[in-house]
Amino acid sequence: MATDAKLFQNDLEQLQNISIRYDEPMALHTTFHIGGPADFYVEPQSADALRRVLRLTKKHNVKTQVIGRGSNILIADAGFHGVIVSTSSMKQITVLENVITAEAGATLTALAKTACDHALTGLQFSNGIPGSVGGAVFMNAGAYDGEISEVLTESTYYDRESGEVISLSGDGHRFDYRNSIYRTHPEWIILSARFALLPGDENAIRREMEELMRRRIEKQPLEYPSAGSTFKRYPGRYTAKMIDEAGLKGCTVGGAQVSEKHAGFIINRGGATAGDVLSLIDKIQKEIYRLHKIEIEPEVIYIPE
Numbered sequence: 001m002a003t004d005a006k007l008f009q010n011d012l013e014q015l016q017n018i019s020i021r022y023d024e025p026m027a028l029h030t031t032f033h034i035g036g037p038a039d040f041y042v043e044p045q046s047a048d049a050l051r052r053v054l055r056l057t058k059k060h061n062v063k064t065q066v067i068g069r070g071s072n073i074l075i076a077d078a079g080f081h082g083v084i085v086s087t088s089s090m091k092q093i094t095v096l097e098n099v100i101t102a103e104a105g106a107t108l109t110a111l112a113k114t115a116c117d118h119a120l121t122g123l124q125f126s127n128g129i130p131g132s133v134g135g136a137v138f139m140n141a142g143a144y145d146g147e148i149s150e151v152l153t154e155s156t157y158y159d160r161e162s163g164e165v166i167s168l169s170g171d172g173h174r175f176d177y178r179n180s181i182y183r184t185h186p187e188w189i190i191l192s193a194r195f196a197l198l199p200g201d202e203n204a205i206r207r208e209m210e211e212l213m214r215r216r217i218e219k220q221p222l223e224y225p226s227a228g229s230t231f232k233r234y235p236g237r238y239t240a241k242m243i244d245e246a247g248l249k250g251c252t253v254g255g256a257q258v259s260e261k262h263a264g265f266i267i268n269r270g271g272a273t274a275g276d277v278l279s280l281i282d283k284i285q286k287e288i289y290r291l292h293k294i295e296i297e298p299e300v301i302y303i304p305e
């Protein structure tokens with residue numbers, strides 16, 4: 001190990017409330033079950049610990065990537081030469097009247113369930129999206145006519161450049177389809193988010209969540225690892241329908257396949273590499289361009305080595 005890396009490791013190992021793994025296969029931390037080893041894989045247990053890790057990576061100028069639950073990313077087969085920091089151990093959720101505050105690593109499903117348990121309506125759509133609150137704010141996750149932007153009132157982030165913790169109000173997020181201001185500021189790391197909900201009927205909320213989950217199970221290839229919809233919606237078109245009509249269902253590169261159940265998903269049939277997925281994405285994009293003269297854009301985020 002280079003001296004710089006050794007110095008960083010020494011400092012990192014002094015920090016409290018974090019877990020560290022070395023050469024950690026990222027396939028273990030992504031819903032695609034794809035990704036080579038990260039030199040360092042760190043899970044801070046609190047926002048404070050996360051800040052301390054990020055300060056250290058800046059001090060030592062170590063390449064850093066923050067992830068949530070790994071459900072919208074494709075990590076390179078060669079892994080990541082630096083530190084992957086996962087928020088997945090920061091999962092506290094608190095409720096005060098109709099306002100829920102969640103740490104970045106809380107799962108959307110836990111968030112939706114908490115809202116339901118408190119008879120609060122507005123987050124049913126998020127039940128079953130396998131991401132974290134941080135990832136969902138970053139992506140403006142949405143489903144079944146609901147979107148994070150509709151219920152979020154505030155988020156708090158750590159600015160890696162200035163070292164400050166800053167609160168951003170609803171409008172400041174510049175939410176758009178699968179987009180937020182965070183996508184243009186990779187140095188802003190989301191620590192928590194706040195949601196304002198409306199009082200509702202607990203049983204009705206639970207029934208709606210169950211119904212949406214039933215629809216997911218029926219339509220999506222949840223029996224295989226994936227990162228959800230591979231491509232963004234193209235304005236005015238259904239991407240999955242275009243892929244299906246292009247005859248690409250079942251199209252395979254190595255272990256990666258366009259799902260036969262839902263053409264919008266690339267699934268890992270077993271042993272898929274990031275290279276397989278990227279080749280398949282490329283193949284689909286070229287075919288859709290040939291047929292429609294439009295460029296469809298991946299929703300899945302590729303994290304290179």
Ligand SMILES: Cc1cc2nc3c(=O)[nH]c(=O)nc-3n(C[C@H](O)[C@H](O)[C@H](O)COP(=O)(O)OP(=O)(O)OC[C@H]3O[C@@H](n4cnc5c(N)ncnc54)[C@H](O)[C@@H]3O)c2cc1C
Nearest residue numbers: 068069070071072131132134135136141142143190227228
């Ligand atoms: C089966 C399946 C179904 C899905 N269904 C849906 C759906 O219905 N709707 C939908 O919108 N998505 C869906 N997704 C995609 C995915 O779950 C969402 O995009 C989710 O919001 C990603 O959250 P994550 O924590 O997994 O983020 P990750 O995949 O870990 O990261 C995604 C991006 O967010 C950034 N990020 C994560 N946490 C932070 C943070 N704290 N601060 C700053 N940046 C951060 C990462 O750097 C990365 O660029 C689905 C995925 C799967 C596998």
